[in-house]
Amino acid sequence: MSKKNKAPVRLLSRADLRDRGITYSPTYLREMWMKGRFPKPQRLTPHKLVWYASEIDAWLEERLKQSPRV
Numbered sequence: 001m002s003k004k005n006k007a008p009v010r011l012l013s014r015a016d017l018r019d020r021g022i023t024y025s026p027t028y029l030r031e032m033w034m035k036g037r038f039p040k041p042q043r044l045t046p047h048k049l050v051w052y053a054s055e056i057d058a059w060l061e062e063r064l065k066q067s068p069r070v
Contacts, residue, residue, distance in 0.1 A: 010053035011044070017051065020060065 032038035039055035
């Protein structure tokens with residue numbers, strides 16, 4: 001039986017989001033994901049939320065497509 005080569009799942013913390021330019025407050029991020037305007041996080045531990053990097057990358061790409069160039 002052969003195993004398929006899967007890319008490892010990359011998870012992002014709030015600090016990683018900030019490094020990618022997403023500097024919204026935790027409260028605003030929660031409002032956005034509750035309204036379906038931002039990817040929902042996963043609870044890694046009782047006090048740690050993480051996001052799938054692929055979902056954040058897709059969200060950023062969509063935002064950049066919609067944003068006019070300066």
